[in-house]
Amino acid sequence: xxxxxxxxxxxxxxxxxxxxxxxxxxxxxxxxxxxxxxxxxxxxxxxxxxxxxxxxxxxxxxxxxxxxxxxxxxxxxxxxxxxxxxxxxxxxxxxxxxxxxxxxxxxxxxxxxxxxxxxxxxxx
Amino acid sequence: xxxxxxxxxxxxxxxxxxxxxxxxxxxxxxxxxxxxxxxxxxxxxxxxxxxxxxxxxxxxxxxxxxxxxxxxxxxxxxxxxxxxxxxxxxxxxxxxxxxxxxxxxxxxxxxxxxxxxxxxxxxx
DNA sequence: CTCTTACATGTGTCTTTTACATATACATGC
DNA sequence: GCATGTATATGTAAAAGACACATGTAAGAG
Numbered sequence: 143x144x145x146x147x148x149x150x151x152x153x154x155x156x157x158x159x160x161x162x163x164x165x166x167x168x169x170x171x172x173x174x175x176x177x178x179x180x181x182x183x184x185x186x187x188x189x190x191x192x193x194x195x196x197x198x199x200x201x202x203x204x205x206x207x208x209x210x211x212x213x214x215x216x217x218x219x220x221x222x223x224x225x226x227x228x229x230x231x232x233x234x235x236x237x238x239x240x241x242x243x244x245x246x247x248x249x250x251x252x253x254x255x256x257x258x259x260x261x262x263x264x265x266x
Numbered sequence: 267x268x269x270x271x272x273x274x275x276x277x278x279x280x281x282x283x284x285x286x287x288x289x290x291x292x293x294x295x296x297x298x299x300x301x302x303x304x305x306x307x308x309x310x311x312x313x314x315x316x317x318x319x320x321x322x323x324x325x326x327x328x329x330x331x332x333x334x335x336x337x338x339x340x341x342x343x344x345x346x347x348x349x350x351x352x353x354x355x356x357x358x359x360x361x362x363x364x365x366x367x368x369x370x371x372x373x374x375x376x377x378x379x380x381x382x383x384x385x386x387x388x389x390x
Numbered sequence: 391c392t393c394t395t396a397c398a399t400g401t402g403t404c405t406t407t408t409a410c411a412t413a414t415a416c417a418t419g420c
Numbered sequence: 421g422c423a424t425g426t427a428t429a430t431g432t433a434a435a436a437g438a439c440a441c442a443t444g445t446a447a448g449a450g
Contacts, residue, residue, distance in 0.1 A: 160371035163287050182427050193378050226416045226427040245386050247284035248379050254317050255372050262369050306398050327400055350398045350445040
């Protein structure tokens with residue numbers, strides 16, 4: 143079975159993940175606000191933010207190009223170092239503004255989840 | 267444009283929502299743990315938990331049948347009261363166990379998001 | 391009696407998001 | 421020459437969700 147899964151197989155059942163949708167997007171914007179980086183570099187640093195909810199390599203590059211099309215990041219080829227050429231991404235002012243909106247939305251999400259958990263604990 | 271959206275249109279841009287994926291599932295299980303209810307009733311009470319992130323009517327009924335197929339809720343027709351017949355749902359022991367897993371996963375999600383926000387505030 | 395509104399349960403269908411598999415290419419060590 | 425690590429991508433299918441629509445009961449207004 144394929145596709146995004148809130149639950150994953152485990153003895154006939156699924157494991158619950160509770161990921162925030164499109165979380166890779168603010169995660170990339172945050173990493174790029176800290177410093178410009180290329181895709182492979184971001185791929186290795188993403189787990190610091192996403193934890194168990196890993197981001198898939200193929201989707202990461204597509205996401206980066208999508209962000210660039212929307213003017214949220216900019217990029218240029220960097221073949222200064224040896225090895226395969228890297229595309230170096232940097233956040234744009236529009237990207238920084240979107241990151242701010244993401245932060246607000248994540249705070250609201252935190253409040254929603256906190257309310258849920260409080261209500262869950264109420265009659266546990 | 268259609269489909270789930272982290273951002274919604276607003277003067278050429280999108281609004282960020284930061285919803286937890288499949289959040290309607292634990293929300294339904296929690297409401298049903300508090301007391302059995304029928305779909306329309308749940309639809310009206312869901313916003314207490316989901317807030318801005320509303321659950322769509324059509325998807326709700328599909329979700330309820332999905333939960334029943336997995337043995338997480340049970341249901342029976344209730345035509346005791348006047349008006350159209352209602353299908354009355356109740357949570358099963360398996361449903362309560364899954365709700366517990368959701369609560370754990372949501373706590374882990376809270377920690378991830380908290381770490382993200384802390385890192386975001388660091389160099390704001 | 392007909393029309394509208396509220397209650398109640400659903401189906402059809404498309405887009406977006408994500409998972410998983412695969413392709414390509416450079417560089418280094420063996 | 422071949423494996424490994426670095427680096428960037430594409431193809432495709434499934435899952436999740438959005439939106440439109442269909443069906444039927446009952447109560448109240450006119």
